[in-house]
Amino acid sequence: MLHIRGRDTYSCEASALVLGLMQKNVSPTQRIHLHCFTGTLDQVLSWSAAFPRCYFSILGLAARFDEVQKSAVRGIPADRLLVETDSPYLRVLSKKAILRRR
Incomplete structure (x- = not known):
């Protein structure tokens, strides 16, 4: 299980760095779980390949994803998509609460 976070919104640089390290050190048949994924479609395709x-796994924060992140979620094969259950730490916010935060 990997929880990758970088400085940019989509953690592109951090994801690429970790992917490179994993490719050098881990068998391609290894199961990988990208916990709390908030990345891009390119990341989905790179990791899947x-x-x-x-x-x-996608958390309740997905309700606030931008179009780049929504595209990434749509690109995840259904049999590879997990839903987070880390409540109460990653609680799902109501639509009203989300709008108040904007």
């Missing part, structure tokens, strides 16, 4: 048994 390198590790066909890669799973992506």
Whole structure:
């Protein structure tokens, strides 16, 4: 299970760095779980190509994803998509609460 966070919104640089390290050190048949994924479609495709048994979990924050992140979620194969259950730490906000935060 990997929880990758970088300085940019989509953690592109951090994701690429970790992917490179994993490719050098881990078998491509290894199951990988990208916990709290908030990245891009390119990241989904790169991780899926390198590790066909890669799973992506999405948290309640997905209600606030931008179009780049929504595209990434749509690109995750249904059999590789997991839903987070880290409540109460990653609680799902109501639509009203989300709008108040904007």
